Amino acid sequence: xxxxxxxxxxxxxxxxxxxxxxxxxxxxxxxxxxxxxxxxxxxxxxxxxxxxxxxxxxxxxxxxxxxxxxxxxxxxxxxxxxxxxxxxxxxxxxxxxxxxxxxxxxxxxxxxxxxxxxxxxxxxxxxxxxxxxxxxxxxxxxxxxxxxxxxxxxxxxxxxxxxxxxxxxxxxxxxxxxxxxxxxxxxxxxxxxxxxxxxxxxxxxxxxxxxxxxxxxxxxxxxxxxx
Amino acid sequence: xxxxxxxxxxxxxxxxxxxxxxxxxxxxxxxxxxxxxxxxxxxxxxxxxxxxxxxxxxxxxxxxxxxxxxxxxxxxxxxxxxxxxxxxxxxxxxxxxxxxxxxxxxxxxxxxxxxxxxxxxxxxxxxxxxxxxxxxxxxxxxxxxxxxxxxxxxxxxxxxxxxxxxxxxxxxxxxxxxxxxxxxxxxxxxxxxxxxxxxxxxxxxxxxxxxxxxxxxxxxxxxxxxxxxxxxxxxxxxxxxxxxxxxxxxxxxxxxxxxxxxxxxxxxxxxxxxxxxxxxxxxxxxxxxxxxxxxxxxxxxxxxxxxxxx
Numbered sequence: 001x002x003x004x005x006x007x008x009x010x011x012x013x014x015x016x017x018x019x020x021x022x023x024x025x026x027x028x029x030x031x032x033x034x035x036x037x038x039x040x041x042x043x044x045x046x047x048x049x050x051x052x053x054x055x056x057x058x059x060x061x062x063x064x065x066x067x068x069x070x071x072x073x074x075x076x077x078x079x080x081x082x083x084x085x086x087x088x089x090x091x092x093x094x095x096x097x098x099x100x101x102x103x104x105x106x107x108x109x110x111x112x113x114x115x116x117x118x119x120x121x122x123x124x125x126x127x128x129x130x131x132x133x134x135x136x137x138x139x140x141x142x143x144x145x146x147x148x149x150x151x152x153x154x155x156x157x158x159x160x161x162x163x164x165x166x167x168x169x170x171x172x173x174x175x176x177x178x179x180x181x182x183x184x185x186x187x188x189x190x191x192x193x194x195x196x197x198x199x200x201x202x203x204x205x206x207x208x209x210x211x212x213x214x215x216x217x218x219x220x221x222x223x224x225x226x227x
Numbered sequence: 228x229x230x231x232x233x234x235x236x237x238x239x240x241x242x243x244x245x246x247x248x249x250x251x252x253x254x255x256x257x258x259x260x261x262x263x264x265x266x267x268x269x270x271x272x273x274x275x276x277x278x279x280x281x282x283x284x285x286x287x288x289x290x291x292x293x294x295x296x297x298x299x300x301x302x303x304x305x306x307x308x309x310x311x312x313x314x315x316x317x318x319x320x321x322x323x324x325x326x327x328x329x330x331x332x333x334x335x336x337x338x339x340x341x342x343x344x345x346x347x348x349x350x351x352x353x354x355x356x357x358x359x360x361x362x363x364x365x366x367x368x369x370x371x372x373x374x375x376x377x378x379x380x381x382x383x384x385x386x387x388x389x390x391x392x393x394x395x396x397x398x399x400x401x402x403x404x405x406x407x408x409x410x411x412x413x414x415x416x417x418x419x420x421x422x423x424x425x426x427x428x429x430x431x432x433x434x435x436x437x438x439x440x441x442x443x444x445x446x447x448x449x450x451x452x453x454x455x456x457x458x459x460x461x462x463x464x465x466x467x468x469x470x471x472x473x474x475x476x477x478x479x480x481x482x483x484x485x486x487x488x489x490x491x492x493x494x495x496x497x498x499x500x501x502x503x504x505x506x507x508x509x510x511x512x513x514x515x516x517x518x519x520x521x522x523x524x525x526x527x528x529x530x531x532x533x534x535x536x537x
Binding site for chain 2: 042043044045046047048051057058061062063064065066069070073074077078079080119120122123124126127131137140141145162165166167168169170172173179180183184187188191192194195197198201202205206209210213
């Protein structure tokens with residue numbers, strides 16, 4: 001047991017820190033790309049709606065493992081896309097950024113669908129009332145529709161973020177040294193202490209996901225739309 | 228839809244119509260340019276040559292790699308969903324039990340397994356089964372994938388079932404009690420049948436998730452469709468085309484299942500009084516609210532959902 005701790009202990013925080021970094025950058029990217037997709041999906045321009053619908057249907061139905069592999073094998077190894085500078089950390093940095101790219105492409109579809117559903121929770125009468133008192137599009141959108149829609153999607157966005165946090169473990173298939181990869185290595189080295197290793201990593205992930213759940217749950221209650 | 232007012236856009240007038248058409252043209256050209264660029268890059272890297280794609284019109288490629296891989300994916304997903312329905316029902320009912328010694332362990336299991344990634348569960352199961360030789364070594368990866376997916380999907384389904392039972396009108400329980408049914412009879416004869424019908428679309432949607440998650444078996448060398456795609460890639464030296472073919476297969480299957488889920492939802496909603504059925508989008512959001520650590524914030528349900536706009 002003490003061997004395990006001496007070996008694994010110092011590596012735990014760096015591995016989980018990488019998990020948190022993967023989650024953070026993917027979340028930022030998915031939010032931006034997801035908002036753009038949602039904007040296209042609800043726009044009055046048919047071509048944009050077709051594009052967004054097609055993108056969401058295709059990407060959401062693909063296994064994430066496959067998307068991550070496509071980013072690594074397809075984009076990098078076959079097409080030569082590099083996202084990092086050519087120095088000693090090249091492989092680690094490049095794999096990390098390719099994984100983030102994969103997570104953004106995948107998670108943004110869920111962000112898009114959640115936002116679209118959020119707009120639908122706002123009754124049409126709200127927009128009609130806003131227009132009838134002479135508000136223009138930016139005012140109707142920014143002052144009336146968006147605030148209500150955003151408040152309705154806080155909790156579902158929390159679910160998307162938690163799912164993303166859990167999905168970042170898939171980066172281990174292209175060798176990003178986050179928590180799941182460390183766990184696999186430790187399981188290989190200490191096959192007599194499987195339960196202890198699993199408990200450590202399970203608790204680590206629970207701390208992250210339950211904290212996210214509690215934060216978003218609190219925020220959703222705090223800003224719930226009373227109708 | 229473009230001629231009709233929505234919550235975001237008023238019905239377009241002459242100027243807005245002109246602007247929309249202009250936007251459509253610009254965006255259409257941009258998309259076509261993007262596609263052309265992708266094709267040019269692929270062609271420039273020699274990914275569009277006949278020899279890269281030719282293996283997929285040979286029947287042996289399918290019988291040797293892709294079909295066994297697909298069977299591995301479907302086998303693992305289907306088996307774990309069937310097992311998850313059984314385990315999930317027990318866990319879901321357990322969470323609603325009046326006895327704390329049943330309720331508390333069920334709650335801990337459901338919340339715990341939804342809070343951890345499936346992949347670390349798969350690693351754990353794989354090494355656990357290997358260390359104690361619980362399964363023959365050829366079935367080790369399969370067993371690890373099925374067990375992990377079962378545990379995870381069971382806890383998700385338990386939560387869906389619990390929400391379904393709790394959303395039933397209180398009068399159902401009261402009526403059942405007033406005609407003298409016992410607690411277990413109330414659950415099995417009155418509440419559960421109604422909740423199960425209502426969660427049928429969610430069940431099919433969970434099947435899509437299970438199919439996608441079974442690709443996690445890739446990480447422990449389970450022969451599923453992504454692994455078999457990589458094998459085709461390494462044999463013929465065409466990784467990108469093989470992965471794209473595998474992606475196309477999975478997208479078609481999952482797209483059909485999603486269509487089935489939507490059809491079921493439409494049928495189920497059609498069969499009920501309108502005021503009973505929650506707004507589809509509010510229902511989506513509530514379902515998505517399945518966050519470990521807290522149980523829903525309870526969005527108000529909109530009584531009429533005729534104006535589903537997007």
